[in-house]
Amino acid sequence: MTAKTRLFVDQPLAEGNCVSVSQAQAHYLFGVMRLAVGGAVSLFNGKDGEWRCEILEAGKRKGVLRCTVQTKPLQMPPDLWLCFAPIKKTRTDFIVEKATEMGASKICPVQTEFTNSERIKQERLQAHAVEAAEQCGGTYVPEVIALSKLSTMLDHWPEERQIMFCDETELGVASSLASASRGPWAILIGPEGGFSPAERKRLHSMPEAHVVSLGPRILRADTAAVAAMTIWQAALGDWV
Amino acid sequence: MTAKTRLFVDQPLAEGNCVSVSQAQAHYLFGVMRLAVGGAVSLFNGKDGEWRCEILEAGKRKGVLRCTVQTKPLQMPPDLWLCFAPIKKTRTDFIVEKATEMGASKICPVQTEFTNSERIKQERLQAHAVEAAEQCGGTYVPEVIALSKLSTMLDHWPEERQIMFCDETELGVASSLASASRGPWAILIGPEGGFSPAERKRLHSMPEAHVVSLGPRILRADTAAVAAMTIWQAALGDWV
Numbered sequence: 264m265t266a267k268t269r270l271f272v273d274q275p276l277a278e279g280n281c282v283s284v285s286q287a288q289a290h291y292l293f294g295v296m297r298l299a300v301g302g303a304v305s306l307f308n309g310k311d312g313e314w315r316c317e318i319l320e321a322g323k324r325k326g327v328l329r330c331t332v333q334t335k336p337l338q339m340p341p342d343l344w345l346c347f348a349p350i351k352k353t354r355t356d357f358i359v360e361k362a363t364e365m366g367a368s369k370i371c372p373v374q375t376e377f378t379n380s381e382r383i384k385q386e387r388l389q390a391h392a393v394e395a396a397e398q399c400g401g402t403y404v405p406e407v408i409a410l411s412k413l414s415t416m417l418d419h420w421p422e423e424r425q426i427m428f429c430d431e432t433e434l435g436v437a438s439s440l441a442s443a444s445r446g447p448w449a450i451l452i453g454p455e456g457g458f459s460p461a462e463r464k465r466l467h468s469m470p471e472a473h474v475v476s477l478g479p480r481i482l483r484a485d486t487a488a489v490a491a492m493t494i495w496q497a498a499l500g501d502w503v
Numbered sequence: 504m505t506a507k508t509r510l511f512v513d514q515p516l517a518e519g520n521c522v523s524v525s526q527a528q529a530h531y532l533f534g535v536m537r538l539a540v541g542g543a544v545s546l547f548n549g550k551d552g553e554w555r556c557e558i559l560e561a562g563k564r565k566g567v568l569r570c571t572v573q574t575k576p577l578q579m580p581p582d583l584w585l586c587f588a589p590i591k592k593t594r595t596d597f598i599v600e601k602a603t604e605m606g607a608s609k610i611c612p613v614q615t616e617f618t619n620s621e622r623i624k625q626e627r628l629q630a631h632a633v634e635a636a637e638q639c640g641g642t643y644v645p646e647v648i649a650l651s652k653l654s655t656m657l658d659h660w661p662e663e664r665q666i667m668f669c670d671e672t673e674l675g676v677a678s679s680l681a682s683a684s685r686g687p688w689a690i691l692i693g694p695e696g697g698f699s700p701a702e703r704k705r706l707h708s709m710p711e712a713h714v715v716s717l718g719p720r721i722l723r724a725d726t727a728a729v730a731a732m733t734i735w736q737a738a739l740g741d742w743v
Contacts, residue, residue, distance in 0.1 A: 360723075478606065483638070486604050490605070490729060490732075501718060
């Protein structure tokens, strides 16, 4: 059974394996959560599923745990990239959190013509993805890749990967995914100001692109990300 | 055309009507946004649609605007209540914001057996709904009603209102709404700890209730609210 406390570690997990936790994790486990030797913690590493582990050593700055039993196999999300234009800090953090909960396999920040932010804190965003996976019971952590320009990304777009492109200016095509095929996909969410006319034209001309409407109200980017992933997961993903 | 700045006011809007803005709005319009006499602002009041208004007076603490032309009719959302168990402050604020963007007609905080919070700041949440409506281009602001106990609410449940009940313990019924009928609906989102066994039993026994799964990962309450409203809007609401 999954222990109440779940942590991500970057070490191999298998029966009998000993795992040392970081200083921050030791503080959390033994200081904040007050766990002690003999207590149970669930660990996952994004590769070996989830393991129930027993605490062997509980120090102020370090700790050692031993894997006892696998409580979940690795559950990969569908092959779905979430591509979005980074916005304000808190909203960007939320998008990464939501993408992890909703089952994106990769998180791709893209710079569009109307994107203000020219940099992202990739490590910080990756840490948010880890935390969200710890929270949501997932056994997989999506990679947050470096910021790239939308135009550059589209120049090298893999032709087998279909795109669900959420265009505010389109209406009433929410159901167009019903006839789309499974396989590698990406969801593309624009910035608050929408896509530029040139970007929209290019996307509309791509055979990989499926235009989807997210209703008659204008959604914030973080809301749009959750709504788009819901539509996709319910039509083509692992919610079906 | 909608002016760049949109504000909610609690006064009647009609051609030629003069509207006075609050001290906070005057500060925002003339101090922060630097608008001046002759400038344009869009106003809505949740009843009369959206009006383009001209600034007649721009003071430090007050201002007067005159309605020139209606730029949007009142667009009511579907008759959908969002019922949720209030959680931490920021997440509760987010749920109210998301419910407004996603088109809920009424926001109903409910206290469940596993809900920690015993009070909500109703006025503060209502202000969040207003701000979200200003942002998302809506012409309607959902009412945030007072916190009530789930058991009490269900005791007086109107039998014509169907319930979409998101139960974490159910799997693979995301499509069960496809055969449901339109009309008055409510979405019910549980607290982080889920519903109690007694609550689940009661909900499952109600003929109004439709159980819906939100995928294999555990979603935070704010994510679940957006996902559930997306499923509903795409199946039975105004996204169709």
